[in-house]
Amino acid sequence: MAKRSYDSERVRQDVLKEAEGLFSRKGYTATSIADISKATGHSKGHIYYHFKSKEELFVALAQQTMRSWGERWRERALTCSSPSDKLYAIADFVMNNYKQDLLKAGQELATLSDVQPSTLQALYGLASTPIGAYREIIGEGMANGDFRQGDADRLSLLFSGWLGGLHAFVHTLDKDTLQELYRETVSLFLRAISE
Numbered sequence: 761m762a763k764r765s766y767d768s769e770r771v772r773q774d775v776l777k778e779a780e781g782l783f784s785r786k787g788y789t790a791t792s793i794a795d796i797s798k799a800t801g802h803s804k805g806h807i808y809y810h811f812k813s814k815e816e817l818f819v820a821l822a823q824q825t826m827r828s829w830g831e832r833w834r835e836r837a838l839t840c841s842s843p844s845d846k847l848y849a850i851a852d853f854v855m856n857n858y859k860q861d862l863l864k865a866g867q868e869l870a871t872l873s874d875v876q877p878s879t880l881q882a883l884y885g886l887a888s889t890p891i892g893a894y895r896e897i898i899g900e901g902m903a904n905g906d907f908r909q910g911d912a913d914r915l916s917l918l919f920s921g922w923l924g925g926l927h928a929f930v931h932t933l934d935k936d937t938l939q940e941l942y943r944e945t946v947s948l949f950l951r952a953i954s955e
Contacts, residue, residue, distance in 0.1 A: 772810045774800045776821050784861035788818060788869040815875065819882045822866055826886045829857060833893055843901030844950055847919075850893060851942040854923050858930045887920065894919045898953070907953045919949055 778799040782791040793814055797804045811817035833853055840846040857863070869875060870883055895916040901907035922945050929938060 768810075771800075771802055771806055775802060775807055775810060775817065776824060779817055780821055780825070780862060783818065783821070783865040788814075788865040789872070791865075793817075815869065815879045818866070818869055819879055822862070822883060822886055825860075825862060826889045830889045830893070833890075837893075837897075843897050843904070843906050844954075846897045846900075847894075847946045847950065848943060850890075850897065851923060851946045852939065854890060855926070855930070855938060855942045858927045891916050891920050901953070910953065915953060922949060 775796060779791070779796050782795055782799060786795070791814075793804050793807055796817075797807055800807075807817070811820060833850065836849060836853060837846055840849050866883055870880060895912050898907060898915050898919070899912045902909055902912060923942065926938070926941055926945065929941070933941070
């Protein structure tokens with residue numbers, strides 16, 4: 761009898777792909793490992809081989825999603841002609857990212873009373889990707905004289921807070937109004953940091 765071939769990385773990617781769809785549609789709590797097993801056709805044992813828990817699976821998925829976000833942003837940034845243009849572009853990029861259903865599932869997980877501290881730390885750590893992108897843009901603007909000299913790390917956190925604050929309205933305002941608010945936020949920020 762021929763031995764069955766097992767592609768561990770393919771199984772892992774299948775699990776992540778199906779889990780993303782389930783978490784996005786059903787939310788974190790309503791999605792079970794049994795649901796993911798059924799959707800992938802892989803046993804729960806195969807899933808637990810790759811991920812010790814549902815929390816660990818979600819964190820791996822969120823980290824993969826954020827890496828993809830960073831890659832897509834870097835491609836988008838190449839089309840911008842200046843640091844100011846990049847700030848407007850990344851604001852649009854962030855606004856559209858906040859509409860992801862997977863983000864809602866992550867927020868749901870973060871509010872659970874029994875969530876592991878390491879899970880919370882990993883989820884909050886995901887913010888380092890966009891904050892790093894803001895820091896890079898601001899640093900570029902300072903280096904070429906578009907923005908006045910200052911603490912790029914601190915300004916990146918402030919910019920993140922401004923954009924993040926608008927997140928509360930992603931599902932309540934129409935896209936055009938929300939986009940105007942994001943653009944106005946960038947204009948105000950640019951006014952504060954420009955020479």
